[in-house]
Amino acid sequence: MGTTTLGVKLDQETRDRLKTLGQAKDRTPHWLVKAAIQEYLEREEQAEREYAEDEVRWQNYRTTGYAVANEEAMAWLDALAAGERKPCPR
DSSP: OOOOOOOOOOOHHHHHHHHHHHHHHTOOHHHHHHHHHHHHHHHHHHHHHHHHHHHHHHHHHHHHOOOOOHHHHHHHHHHHHTTOOOOOOO
8 A cells, every 4th residue: 555645734732742742652743643543533434334324223213113122122231241142132
């Protein structure tokens, strides 16, 4: 995979903070910025995947009207907490 340069304008305070943290962690500010961007992208992409799953579930509910009863879901969660591996109610 190739790389490219992306310029980011930062105020001096942020640059100083990156430099200070980089020194404390024995990392360059560049490394910290790359790590922060990767972490952000992973978190936001996961949130988007979860949102898409939720949307599919919501549309399924609107179409079928089927839902798992709270009691059934709570019993399943209690079993998981007790170490039992039961299939997720559907």
